[in-house]
Amino acid sequence: MNVKSKETKENSAIELVIEVSAEEFEAAVEKVYRKNRSKIAVPGFRKGHAPRKIIEGMYGSNVFYEDAIEDVYPDAYSQAVEQEGLDPVAYPQIEIVEAGKDGLTFKATVTVMPEYKIGAYKGLPVAKEAVTVTDEDVENELKPYIQRATRLVTVDREAKEGDTVLIDFEGFDNGVAFEGGKGENYPLELGSHSFIPSFEEGLVGAKAGEDKELDVTFPEDYTPELAGKPVVFKVKVHEVKEPQAPVVDDEFAKDVSEFDTLDAFKEDLGKKLKERREHAAEHAFEEAVTDALIGVLEVDLPQAMVDFRADNILREYAQRFESQGIPFQQYLQMTGQTMDAMRTEAKAAAERQIKTEMALDAVAKEEKLEISDEEVAAEYKAMAEQHKMTEEQVKAAASEDDVKEVLLRRKAVRIVEDSVSGEKPAEEAPKKKTTRKKKTEKAEEPAEEPTAE
Numbered sequence: 001m002n003v004k005s006k007e008t009k010e011n012s013a014i015e016l017v018i019e020v021s022a023e024e025f026e027a028a029v030e031k032v033y034r035k036n037r038s039k040i041a042v043p044g045f046r047k048g049h050a051p052r053k054i055i056e057g058m059y060g061s062n063v064f065y066e067d068a069i070e071d072v073y074p075d076a077y078s079q080a081v082e083q084e085g086l087d088p089v090a091y092p093q094i095e096i097v098e099a100g101k102d103g104l105t106f107k108a109t110v111t112v113m114p115e116y117k118i119g120a121y122k123g124l125p126v127a128k129e130a131v132t133v134t135d136e137d138v139e140n141e142l143k144p145y146i147q148r149a150t151r152l153v154t155v156d157r158e159a160k161e162g163d164t165v166l167i168d169f170e171g172f173d174n175g176v177a178f179e180g181g182k183g184e185n186y187p188l189e190l191g192s193h194s195f196i197p198s199f200e201e202g203l204v205g206a207k208a209g210e211d212k213e214l215d216v217t218f219p220e221d222y223t224p225e226l227a228g229k230p231v232v233f234k235v236k237v238h239e240v241k242e243p244q245a246p247v248v249d250d251e252f253a254k255d256v257s258e259f260d261t262l263d264a265f266k267e268d269l270g271k272k273l274k275e276r277r278e279h280a281a282e283h284a285f286e287e288a289v290t291d292a293l294i295g296v297l298e299v300d301l302p303q304a305m306v307d308f309r310a311d312n313i314l315r316e317y318a319q320r321f322e323s324q325g326i327p328f329q330q331y332l333q334m335t336g337q338t339m340d341a342m343r344t345e346a347k348a349a350a351e352r353q354i355k356t357e358m359a360l361d362a363v364a365k366e367e368k369l370e371i372s373d374e375e376v377a378a379e380y381k382a383m384a385e386q387h388k389m390t391e392e393q394v395k396a397a398a399s400e401d402d403v404k405e406v407l408l409r410r411k412a413v414r415i416v417e418d419s420v421s422g423e424k425p426a427e428e429a430p431k432k433k434t435t436r437k438k439k440t441e442k443a444e445e446p447a448e449e450p451t452a453e
Contacts, residue, residue, distance in 0.1 A: 001075075001076045001079045002019045003017070011111070017107055020104040025068065031071065037055065088111060090305045091304070095109075118293075118358075121296055121419075124293065124296075126288045126420040128281060129285070130281075142266065146246065149246040157207070159237070162243065166241070167236060169182065169186065170182040171233045172232045178231070181231070196218055202214040209238075211237075213232055215231075294359060299358060314346050357409065379403050
């Protein structure tokens, strides 16, 4: 392998012209011939025994070239990239220049990490939302328990909104019953708006044993057969039931929770609600900090880099579903999504991920952050406990460099979060520029490994 030329192109691309010697390419062609000769039938020869020259004479001298190129170029590309000290961040674009008796020459366009700058990352205008829980909030948390414990009780009076009526009904269009317009012993909550407009309203005031005729009109956006049509529903009311809520006291608390008193139950509801809100506020704060940090990053991301990361995101997404026995295409059909829509979302996520990593790496460099051996050891231990693996298994899956990278970014995040201003400054401060160029990912497929986060 020989790198004939190296040229810098637009969009963080390097074009390499790579040569594979005649001897190397001939060896690849011979290898392909030996692998495939048993599949080629040649008159006068037993299958698998036809000489290469005979086959090439029949099918052309380049009959084995395509497979030989596929066999030889990956290693030649990898050697060239290593020789030139390049760190690919996307799949290469390969163009065959020449293949023949003189060897193989091809162009490889390699996308590398772009240059980027970060501005003032301390004092970003981000504030964490204050979390409070009021008595009203706790009462609202209590409502679902009350609703589940509420019973419907038959009453001897006219139906009102909020009651449930047990009815038979049948719909008629110009005196003819229409399909799908009939029901028996149907429980209908008045005011639920589960039937077409004016149906439920027409039953307000009805009593058990009463027959009603309701003149209603189907909405214009209903099924084509009935859209906009005036019809008559004949309704028989069997029962009127009203909801009776339970007495909310200590006995109620015992019935619906593990607590002996209502006060203890409410205290627990408030505590859990506060924890949920604090978690949501923390997540929103982290997202806002990330948005603000990306906002002071200056970079022109190569599209090839974004596409490569998006492909990885989609592949991991598909693997998660398929590990549960759900083919990815079936998941798309079930959810009504398209691959194009998924790819658009993956590209947006990929761009955000890459920019976040760049910004945090720049902060870590600016702050001269370091990770000690003790911190790495502690992280390996935590990862082993989290994934229920031995530390040796974790170390085999996650390299020390990967762990250090995660820990550095974690430290960088804390520095940025701890320095936020909590309010937007009146004037934008001059941006302090730092430059960072660093390997963050390889184009080769990485082994699946537990995250160090």
